[in-house]
Amino acid sequence: xxxxxxxxxxxxxxxxxxxxxxxxxxxxxxxxxxxxxxxxxxxxxxxxxxxxxxxxxxxxxxxxxxxxxxxxxxxxxxxxxxxxxxxxxxxxxxxxxxxxxxxxxxxxxxxxxxxxxxxxxxxxxxxxxxxxxxxxxxxxxxxxxxxxxxxxxxxxxxxxxxxxxxxxxxxxxxxxxxxxxxxxxxxxxxxxxxxxxxxxxxxxxxxxxxxxxxxxxxxxxxxxxxxxxxxxxxxxxxxxxxxxxxxxxxxxxxxxxxxxxxxxxxxxxxxxxxxxxxxxxxxxxxxxxxxxxxxxxxxxxxxxxxxxxxxxxxxxxxxxxxxxxxxxxxxxxxxxxxxxxxxxxxxxxxxxxxxxxxxxxxxxxxxxxxxxxxxxxxxxxxxxxxxxxxxxxxxxxxxxxxxxxxxxxxxxxxxxxxxxxxxx
Amino acid sequence: xxxxxxxxxxxxxxxxxxxxxxxxxxxxxxxxxxxxxxxxxxxxxxxxxxxxxxxxxxxxxxxxxxxxxxxxxxxxxxxxxxxxxxxxxxxxxxxxxxxxxxxxxxxxxxxxxxxxxxxxxxxxxxxxxxxxxxxxxxxxxxxxxxxxxx
Numbered sequence: 377x378x379x380x381x382x383x384x385x386x387x388x389x390x391x392x393x394x395x396x397x398x399x400x401x402x403x404x405x406x407x408x409x410x411x412x413x414x415x416x417x418x419x420x421x422x423x424x425x426x427x428x429x430x431x432x433x434x435x436x437x438x439x440x441x442x443x444x445x446x447x448x449x450x451x452x453x454x455x456x457x458x459x460x461x462x463x464x465x466x467x468x469x470x471x472x473x474x475x476x477x478x479x480x481x482x483x484x485x486x487x488x489x490x491x492x493x494x495x496x497x498x499x500x501x502x503x504x505x506x507x508x509x510x511x512x513x514x515x516x517x518x519x520x521x522x523x524x525x526x527x528x529x530x531x532x533x534x535x536x537x538x539x540x541x542x543x544x545x546x547x548x549x550x551x552x553x554x555x556x557x558x559x560x561x562x563x564x565x566x567x568x569x570x571x572x573x574x575x576x577x578x579x580x581x582x583x584x585x586x587x588x589x590x591x592x593x594x595x596x597x598x599x600x601x602x603x604x605x606x607x608x609x610x611x612x613x614x615x616x617x618x619x620x621x622x623x624x625x626x627x628x629x630x631x632x633x634x635x636x637x638x639x640x641x642x643x644x645x646x647x648x649x650x651x652x653x654x655x656x657x658x659x660x661x662x663x664x665x666x667x668x669x670x671x672x673x674x675x676x677x678x679x680x681x682x683x684x685x686x687x688x689x690x691x692x693x694x695x696x697x698x699x700x701x702x703x704x705x706x707x708x709x710x711x712x713x714x715x716x717x718x719x720x721x722x723x724x725x726x727x728x729x730x731x732x733x734x735x736x737x738x739x740x741x742x743x744x745x746x747x748x749x750x751x752x753x754x755x756x757x758x759x760x761x762x763x764x765x766x767x768x769x770x771x772x773x774x775x776x777x778x779x780x781x782x783x784x785x786x787x788x789x790x791x792x793x794x795x796x797x798x799x800x
Numbered sequence: 801x802x803x804x805x806x807x808x809x810x811x812x813x814x815x816x817x818x819x820x821x822x823x824x825x826x827x828x829x830x831x832x833x834x835x836x837x838x839x840x841x842x843x844x845x846x847x848x849x850x851x852x853x854x855x856x857x858x859x860x861x862x863x864x865x866x867x868x869x870x871x872x873x874x875x876x877x878x879x880x881x882x883x884x885x886x887x888x889x890x891x892x893x894x895x896x897x898x899x900x901x902x903x904x905x906x907x908x909x910x911x912x913x914x915x916x917x918x919x920x921x922x923x924x925x926x927x928x929x930x931x932x933x934x935x936x937x938x939x940x941x942x943x944x945x946x947x948x949x950x
Binding site: 398401402405406409410425427429430431432433435436439514532533534535536537768769 | 811831835865866867869870871873874876877890892893895896897899900903904905
């Protein structure tokens with residue numbers, strides 16, 4: 377039985393206008409479906425419904441807008457289906473696609489959402505909630521990061537429901553909003569992993585993919601990651617785990633805020649299961665991230681930035697590409713957000729990356745926008761998330777590599793791989 | 801076949817009549833169902849290539865991305881959706897789409913939860929025309945016509 381406050385009831389009766397009434401009706405029905413006892417207030421929302429998937433998504437948001445929709449809490453936008461400022465620079469984005477895609481993004485801005493258009497909102501200070509804050513976020517990697525690394529509380533909210541939560545500022549009190557559902561269940565223990573690999577960015581991409589595969593519907597607790605792990609590495613872990621699995625929360629002993637110790641991470645309970653992860657499994661997982669049945673060694677598209685590249689990652693890329701140039705006929709995409717793009721422009725890094733041949737885009741990425749040539753044959757990426765989705769969503773074979781391998785391959789025009797890290 | 805005296809839990813109300821189409825495999829609507837043609841397009845699914853339009857889909861549930869809501873909503877808009885969806889466990893992704901369709905298009909696909917008895921009963925009855933009523937009761941054509949079960 378869902379108990380509503382007097383205020384909830386008033387919104388349901390239309391006190392805050394028709395759009396809030398529709399949104400509250402859906403929040404209440406879904407709350408009943410989830411078996412929630414009550415609704416709770418959220419302090420902010422992150423919206424994924426701006427990705428254009430068809431006319432009905434546009435119908436929905438324009439219906440809300442016509443009824444006077446305004447977000448009730450600070451609301452940020454996930455990626456949308458095109459680079460809103462430079463989509464015309466890519467001839468593969470047809471007008472017939474750009475028109476509804478832009479209308480959709482603009483409709484959310486008219487409701488008061490911020491034009492952030494990023495899948496890594498947690499890397500922008502003003503968008504990042506505090507520990508323990510109740511929030512309503514969509515986008516699987518962002519949900520995994522914000523729950524796990526920040527310790528804010530959200531379920532993995534999906535398209536359309538996310539905007540209903542933003543318009544009401546209320547969410548059903550269930551799942552990861554509640555302390556009792558945030559305890560670890562499965563222990564994943566890293567065993568005999570060389571120090572050099574524990575420092576490597578690519579390790580966290582592969583580990584994320586593997587953790588997602590191993591965890592099923594359980595909340596995993598990872599033991600053996602050094603405290604020196606970087607934010608970008610935890611981002612890779614979140615994105616990999618949320619792609620190959622359903623993970624919305626994980627704990628890392630000695631690293632994430634709800635896991636100062638094993639006891640704390642499991643809430644005093646024993647793990648339901650313990651799995652040891654060694655080099656054999658990691659090498660296997662690294663191989664699984666490449667799906668290249670024809671064994672081609674000629675990547676013609678390199679795609680980086682899922683989740684969106686941070687300024688730090690762009691700097692690493694600039695160092696690796698200094699004085700070099702991509703091979704003719706090859707395309708090199710770097711997806712990021714407006715905040716980073718503007719920083720790149722100002723610092724002169726954008727010019728350096730462009731000189732290398734990189735096509736830096738904002739607001740979107742190659743999976744949700746038609747940026748890649750339809751005739752492209754082999755994608756290479758340093759992102760476990762791209763690698764996971766490329767065969768199905770882009771219908772392309774894919775090779776996973778480190779950032780350095782991606783750059784070396786782009787320059788050589790053929791696959792350049794270095795197995796040293798993984799051989800120990 | 802005895803008459804079926806089961807009442808299903810209704811998540812999204814509505815009345816629907818159509819032939820049963822059954823699967824024991826969950827289906828991801830995102831990437832697994834074409835909202836233009838109404839057909840299953842997941843090559844690994846046992847209903848691959850089958851049209852779902854106008855049928856009463858009985859399956860364990862959906863799986864995968866929450867973008868599945870958008871695909872079902874688009875199908876309801878295009879009138880390519882199943883007539884009703886009955887899942888083994890409550891499916892919030894599909895229920896959300898059905899709720900949104902009600903708000904938007906003033907028509908929907910009823911979504912219900914099967915009892916274990918109903919699920920097994922439906923397993924061997926693909927093609928049989930049934931009616932799911934507002935109250936969650938399920939009747940076969942013969943029962944509706946006032947005839948006794950066979």
